[in-house]
Amino acid sequence: MTMITIFAYPSGGAERAADRLSWLPMSASAIDDLAVVEWPDDENRPSAWQSTPVGGERRSLTGAFWGLLFGHLFLLPITEGSRAESDSAFSGAAQEPLAHLGRGADRLEAIRDRVVPGSGAVFVLHADDQADKVATAIGRRRRRVVTVELSPSQSTQLYTGFGVFSTAAAG
Template sequence: MTSLTVWTFPTADGAGDALGLLKQLQRQQLISISDAACVSWPEGRKKPKTDDLGSLTGAGALGGGFWGLLFGLVFLVPLLGMAVGAAIGALTGSLAHVGIDERFIDSVRTRVTPGTSALFVLAEDTVLDRVVEPFKETGASLLTTNLSAEQEERLRDAFGEAPR
């Protein structure tokens, strides 16, 4: 089963500092990363800095288009206001069909704010209890949503990757 996890950190550099831990967990085969992105939001900045990390061992499964859409919904929508509400509602609805609903987006939006950071990870075959423990030591909090095989296929189709 594929999951989208968001590890949020209480500092702007926490996610960057935790990348080594994420790579180590992947080497230990406790997580199989399909795609990942890092967000850091220093205090005083109007918007966060985002980096597409791929699979951490090569090209990512979905690439920048997926992360751009997701980050746009999380970080830009509050700035744009109600003027684009109908279009945003349609985009949010289309992501809900792939297991990323408005409640999940809102949860991320409330946790990733100026002075914080996050690692966004699309992963398969995660041994979650063995992955959560090491991240607790970093001060990270976890948000997660699971994608069914059908939802994952829709997501890959939407962003140009052939189904598995």
């Protein structure tokens, strides 16, 4: 099975964790893909980017997936206030995005509650049998926010729609 685990950090910590993770030697890396959100105290919205690990054979997701996920997490709530009263279909879509892939409104709320100004998060895509390696590699200062376990059919849907298989040479 595929998992996405989200770890929260104080400001600057997510970027440093992702940098460490993206340069792990392939033999030690249990990570297929990762993305980072950093929200500085003085900004109105977070910055987000994909930080796919270097080298080796791996499955990763396109930037479109991460953009869609981060849009639902951080951008739709900003615009929802003005449209939600008049457009219940829009509100419903914002509350249950990607639910068929295992991400319901409760999980989105847990992430939104932890990723606030002055914090950040690392979103790690990995196989379920690699969860302990991921937790060890991410470091001691991690705070797990959410772990999403995808069923085999959900994983297939995710990779069919957003997957990329990389055979880049180890760096």
